Amino acid sequence: MGDTFLTRRRSTPIFLICLAVLVLVVTLMSEPAGTGAISTSFLKTLGKTLCLCLVAVAMDLVWGYTGILSLGHMAFFGLGGYMIGMWLMYERTRLIVAESLAGAPIPPTDGEIVSAIASQIFGVVGSSDFPLVWMFAHSLPLQLALVVAVPGLLALVFGWLAFRSRVTGVYLSILTQAMTLALSLYLFQNDSGLRGNNGLSGLQNIPGLSGLPQSVISLWFFWGSALALALGYIFAAWIVSGKFGSVIRGIRDDEARVRFLGYPVEGFKLFVFTVTGIIAGIAGALYYPQAGIINPAELAPIASIYLAVWVAIGGRGRLYGAVIGAAFVSLVSTWFTGGQAPDIDLGVYTIQWVDWWLILLGVSFVLVTILAPQGIGGLFDLATRRRRKTSTGPDAGSLRAPEAAE
Amino acid sequence: MTQLLEVDGVSVSFDGFKAINNLSFSIGPAELRAVIGPNGAGKTTFMDIVTGKTKPDSGSVLWGARNRSLLKMSESQIARAGVGRKFQRPTVFEDQSVFANLLMALKKTRGPFSVLFYRPSSEDADKVRELAGQIGLAAQIDRLSGELSHGQKQWLEIGMLLAQEPRLMLVDEPAAGMTPAEREHTTDLLKRAASSCAVVVVEHDMDFVRRLGCRVTVLHEGSVLAEGSIDHVTSDPQVIDVYLGR
Amino acid sequence: MRWVQILAVLVVALMPPALTAQEGASLAPAEASADLDEIQALLQEHRELIEESSRRTIAPAIDALASSGLPAAREVLRNWQEKELWQRQSDGLFFFVREAEGDDMVHLIDIATGEVVGTVDDGDLDQLKPNSGIRGLIGGALVQFQLRDDDPAMRAEGLQAIERGPEEGHLGILRTMIQEESDATLAARAERLERLMTISFGESEDARIEAIASFRGDTGVDVRAALNPLLATRREVIAGEAPEQPEGNLARELRPGSEALSRMDAYAMLVSADLAPAPMDASAQKSALAANIVDGRVGGIPVAELNTVKARDRAYIALASAGTVAPAATEAEIDAALESHSFLEWYRTPSADITRAAETTLGSIELALASSQGADLLLDALSLASIYFLAAIGLAITFGVMGVINMAHGEFIMMGAYTGYVVQQFVPNYTISLVVALPLAFAVTFAAGVALERLVIRWLYHRPLETLLATFGISIALQQLAKNIFGTQARPLTAPSWLDGALSFNDIISISYIRVAIFVLALVFLAFILLVLNRTRLGLEVRAVTQNPRMAAAMGINTSRINMLTFGLGSGIAGIAGVAIGLFAQVTSELGQGYIVQSFMTVVVGGVGNIWGTLAGAVLIGFFQKGIEWLNPSNTLAAQTYMILFIILFIQVRPRGIVALKGRAAEA
Known part of the structure; x- marks a missing residue:
């Protein structure tokens, strides 16, 4: 058979072309290109949005295709951010410390430099020693490896425990939510070794690039995020295209049936859960240097639920739906909460969107769930007149066996 | 002749209710067997036990020439060992095409990584088309299986069962909701399948069972009430009592 | 004149x-x-x-x-x-x-x-x-007049003055008073005080030891305050081995490098006793080196090479051998010095019998304290369990009966709390407002629950994941709405004065009346729910729908109505839980959010679809959380983290919860 998954799914090349056009347009309009039609802060917003799109693709893979409503993927996202943040913070502090110690009559020992860095970084939590988790922070390659390894390993261990004991459906959602809560509560402690609720900050200053203006660094990160999204999208499209895609969609629709076909369902779920956890971690590692700061609140369960909301509004079970949902909702949210949206004067009461945006989001989300389960992506079906008859999700689901419901 | 499947002294109870009570059952490598019994006789639970969905409280389930115990294996391991199952209600993957459904069932390595890198060869595609022809769905091969009629879904499921190339097929009420013509076709399919592997058919419909023309096991209240040819069991006073007495 | x-x-x-x-x-x-x-x-x-x-x-x-x-x-x-x-x-x-x-x-x-x-x-x-x-001294002198006063209140005041600042001279006056005292309470108090003072001021050692022994198992703070000074110690360093028969009351010999005496502390003792030269710390060494840079070299070593500890040591030794700086003790010298001295800890109280008696009594007091703390912990855990039960029971009903996860459950709790707050704005009497608020909160959240069921959940039956997300949408909207109406600052929900204070059993075991009330409320609800489910027509129908909705519908039960009522009931209970929680927590729009995950955990751990399971889950989680807090009291965040980890592991062992339904229906 001559066709590859790229030609078989028309949406993938279309998406890649759209993304390329976006990158080109944004680059031409950015400050380094001379036009400056797009401000550096908006460029950062766009770059961050691309990272959110990437994690949404991962979410779609795990929820839209495999039917696991994970409320923990933003925790993997945050962990990725923490991992890269540790190196950024360590290295930048090291440069500052080295500079300040350079003037001393006696050159500093390595031990003195490390303890000076430690007291700089951990002064806010009343400590001056490096915790064990920072043991690789001095090395960019190792810390980059941790960006993949830490979320991946957490997803692997958690997924193994959860899937092994056949926790499914809403139980699994709640369990992932509990995991996220436990992680964020742990990070909130001052002795977690990651600066408690202060989190890691100053991440937008990339060590060694202090000579470059933020506008250039932002553009680089925008390109990097776009590249990561493109690669992530292609990878996800490849995963769902072949028999693997058939099997995971089968798991989503009727897990028991797939099991009776002889497929080790737990292994498939674990694979998808771990791979998407890693993708989320990479997305986070690209996101937080653009955001500049990460703290445990970013890992709170609510963030992961928002992720599910983006995917649902965009339309799950199709990768471009997840991207559209994440981009649309997060940009609109920025617009509304940033105070740019015009107030609506009702005479007796003025609706200020800063206060009412969440209500609008909540209500519209409920409406989308009930009235348009296909989300924004469903509009494309109308356009192409493609009929999708069935629902995209475990319906009666794993909570009640089909035979029990008879 | 060694048996393919030997169920011996199996009991299981749910909250005090004995669904299966000291059940013993065996079937040879290429045998067609019908299992009948009134509602609540334990037919579906029996299948659940063999396929690993339900773990019995006591008893043993031995499989194949080497007498491996199925009780220690998971559902997917049992399925890979060669036990195929068709559910009472047709369960096919409705938002995937007939081709994808059959391809998924095709006997191949089932691990996540080999599945990930699997791309169908032309022999595989031919095999799937051949199967589709056998179950009379050659024309529907690219349609979503959700769009098929009830009977076609039943056939698709039997086709998926055949694609698995199992050594034992457990078929739960294959003819339910079928027109007489469709039943005929189903009977042929099952009979043909029984030439290469063991087939256990659970059915209510006596006419259908009679048409299969095979040994019949009658279940009642979780254990075997009678076993033998259809004429033998239908003349058994106990069976008559159970079916007609109350 | x-x-x-x-x-x-x-x-x-x-x-x-x-x-x-x-x-x-x-x-x-x-x-x-x-x-x-x-x-x-x-x-x-x-x-x-x-x-x-x-x-x-x-x-x-x-x-x-x-x-x-x-x-x-x-x-x-x-x-x-x-x-x-x-x-x-x-x-x-x-x-x-x-x-x-x-x-x-x-x-x-x-x-x-x-x-x-x-x-x-x-x-x-x-x-x-x-x-x-x-x-103070004058006060002490006045005490004797007070103790002789005719007015018992004055005498009590005198006793209090002695309790605050006991002096040796008071002992005699006190003893005289005890003999004459007619008031039994005062006599007992004086007698205890007399024994307490005998510990410190008793004439004979025997009398003091007897007094010390008489306080065994007494958890009073004053006893510990009287006993602890007896065990005060001082440390001494002597050359050579510790004496075979020490003169004085030796508490113990300390080993340098042990937990009680670190190596550097031990050496510091030697230094301050002028038994050894001062050690050289890194910063002193560094400044000594910096002060002796000659032509870019220190002790012959180029400055640029002084970026390792070894190079610095070599430079310093070179300087010391040249006589430029004082030689510093090396590690080996420190070890030798520590080896050749003994570190002793002496009791300041000379009598070994007294210190021994004091230690015995303190030991028994520790034991008594521990058991009291244990009892207090149990009470705490019980009250936490009842809070979790109250928060989770509504959820258990909706989840168990309808298989519906209501993420807005926490917001119903919040709604209940705000209802209580609003009622207090109109009804100033806290008792009456509470009586009004409880049923009103039930009514408000019952209505909200019915509305939610009719408008949202009904359309999503058999799509549990989507129900979860849709109710989450409701949850964020309700939270923001509450913020818009009531603002972000916490609103007080004041308990009536008869709920102030605490029921205390001794110095340690006490429980606030609000928590007692919540415990009672939890019991009432347990009884109420059991009654409704097991003894009423509604309960029968609810159970029927839980077990087999199609069959129930076929039997003529209006399942749609049952679902609506069940959901309303579950929500209404959340409202009442909200009033109860609001009494001891600040009412904010995020009030419910803090309880939602714990509530889910309670339901999941307990086992879905069973009231007793929820109770067991609440008790398990409440006790477990308090247990962890007890092991690590400084860190409640860690307690929550470990609790969640425990739950994840618990589900490995019992995936269906403590009270699991068995059978085909329960197996998914």
Whole structure:
């Protein structure tokens, strides 16, 4: 058979072309290109949005295709951010410390430099020693490896425990939510070794690039995020295209049936859960240097639920739906909460969107769930007149066996 | 002749209710067997036990020439060992095409990584088309299986069962909701399948069972009430009592 | 001079009754004049000490007054203590004063008779201003008068004064009082105090040991305060081995490098006892090196190479051998010095018998304390469990009966709490407002639950994941709505005064009445739910729908109505839980959010679809959380983290919860 998954799914090349056009347009309009039609802060917003799109693709893979409503993927996202943040913070502090110690009559020992860095970084939590988790922070390659390894390993261990004991459906959602809560509560402690609720900050200053203006660094990160999204999208499209895609969609629709076909369902779920956890971690590692700061609140369960909301509004079970949902909702949210949206004067009461945006989001989300389960992506079906008859999700689901419901 | 499947002294109870009570059952490598019994006789639970969905409280389930115990294996391991199952209600993957459904069932390595890198060869595609022809769905091969009629879904499921190339097929009420013509076709399919592997058919419909023309096991209240040819069991006073007495 | 006499009578009449009674007899003129001389003479005798007014030297003056036996002594002491004793500059005589008419004019009052003896300008008078130390000593001296007082309240005050600052001299007075005391409570109190003071001031060692032993298992703070000083220690370093038979009360010998005495602390003891040279710390070494840079080299080593510890050591040794700096103790020398000395810890109390007795008693007290704390912990855990039960029971009903996850459940709790707050704005009486708020909160959240079921959940049956997300949408909308209406700051929901305070069993075991009330409320709800489910038609229908919705529908049960009512009931209970939680927590829009995950955990751990399961889950989680907090009291965040980890592991063992349904229906 001559066709590859790229030609078989028309949406993938279309998406890649759209993304390329976006990158080109944004680059031409950015400050380094001379036009400056797009401000550096908006460029950062766009770059961050691309990272959110990437994690949404991962979410779609795990929820839209495999039917696991994970409320923990933003925790993997945050962990990725923490991992890269540790190196950024360590290295930048090291440069500052080295500079300040350079003037001393006696050159500093390595031990003195490390303890000076430690007291700089951990002064806010009343400590001056490096915790064990920072043991690789001095090395960019190792810390980059941790960006993949830490979320991946957490997803692997958690997924193994959860899937092994056949926790499914809403139980699994709640369990992932509990995991996220436990992680964020742990990070909130001052002795977690990651600066408690202060989190890691100053991440937008990339060590060694202090000579470059933020506008250039932002553009680089925008390109990097776009590249990561493109690669992530292609990878996800490849995963769902072949028999693997058939099997995971089968798991989503009727897990028991797939099991009776002889497929080790737990292994498939674990694979998808771990791979998407890693993708989320990479997305986070690209996101937080653009955001500049990460703290445990970013890992709170609510963030992961928002992720599910983006995917649902965009339309799950199709990768471009997840991207559209994440981009649309997060940009609109920025617009509304940033105070740019015009107030609506009702005479007796003025609706200020800063206060009412969440209500609008909540209500519209409920409406989308009930009235348009296909989300924004469903509009494309109308356009192409493609009929999708069935629902995209475990319906009666794993909570009640089909035979029990008879 | 060694048996393919030997169920011996199996009991299981749910909250005090004995669904299966000291059940013993065996079937040879290429045998067609019908299992009948009134509602609540334990037919579906029996299948659940063999396929690993339900773990019995006591008893043993031995499989194949080497007498491996199925009780220690998971559902997917049992399925890979060669036990195929068709559910009472047709369960096919409705938002995937007939081709994808059959391809998924095709006997191949089932691990996540080999599945990930699997791309169908032309022999595989031919095999799937051949199967589709056998179950009379050659024309529907690219349609979503959700769009098929009830009977076609039943056939698709039997086709998926055949694609698995199992050594034992457990078929739960294959003819339910079928027109007489469709039943005929189903009977042929099952009979043909029984030439290469063991087939256990659970059915209510006596006419259908009679048409299969095979040994019949009658279940009642979780254990075997009678076993033998259809004429033998239908003349058994106990069976008559159970079916007609109350 | 007639008006002076009238005034004198008035002053006597205005004096406190106790004083009048006491002085009544001594007001006869002859005795009065003699008395005057005596008390004034006594004061004059100690005039220099009194004028010096120093805590160190004043004691003889106070003692003389207190032991004089003069009736006026008590009044003088009291006035002195309250800074109402004045001294005339011209002759040094002491008076009380009272303000008179006219600027700066005061009446002089005789300290013995209480008679006004003149009116003068206060420029001639000095106020005695005893400092707090002296006032304490005077207070101590006054105690004996108080203990002899007729008024039990005064005697109690005297006991309290001794309890605050026990002194050796009080012991005798106390013993006299015990023999005469008629009030049983006071006698017991005095007797305990006497034993307590015997610990410190007992005449014989045996008496002290007996007193110490008598307090075994007594958890009072005062006992520990009396015993701990007995076990105070001091540390000493001596050359060579520890003596075989130590002179004094040796507590133990310390090993350097042990937990009690770190290696560097041990060496610091040697240094401060001038038994060893000071060690060289890194920063001192560094500044010594920096001070001796010669031509970019230190001790022959280029400065640029001094970026390792070894190079610095070499440079320093080079400097030391050149005599530029003092040699520093090397690690080996430190070890040798530590090896050749013994580190001893001595009890300050010389008697080994007493320290042993004190240790035994403290040990038994520790044990008693631990068991009390255990009991207190159980109460805490019980109250936490009842809060979780209240928060989760509504959820358990909706989840168990309908298979519906309601993420907005926490917001229903919040709604209930705000309902309570709003009611209090209109009904000022806290008791009545609570009585109004409970049913009202039920009604409000019942209505909200029914509305949610009709408008949202009904359309999503059999799509549990989507129900979860849709109700989450409701949850964020409701939270923001509450923020818009009530603002972001916390609103108080005040408990009625009869719920203030705590039920305490001893110093340690206590539980606030609000928590008792919540416990009772949880029990009431458990009974209520069990009653509704097991004894009413509604309950029967609910159970039928839970077990087999299609069959129930076929039997003529209106499942849609049952679902609606069930959801309303679950939500209504959340509202009542909200009022209860609001009583001890601040009411904010995020109130419910804090409970939602714990509630889900409770339901999941307990097992879905069973009230007893929810109860078991709440008890397990409540006790477990308190248990972790007890092991690591400083860190409640860690407790929650570990609890969630525990739950994840628990589900490995019992995926269907504590009380699991079995059978085909339960197997998914």
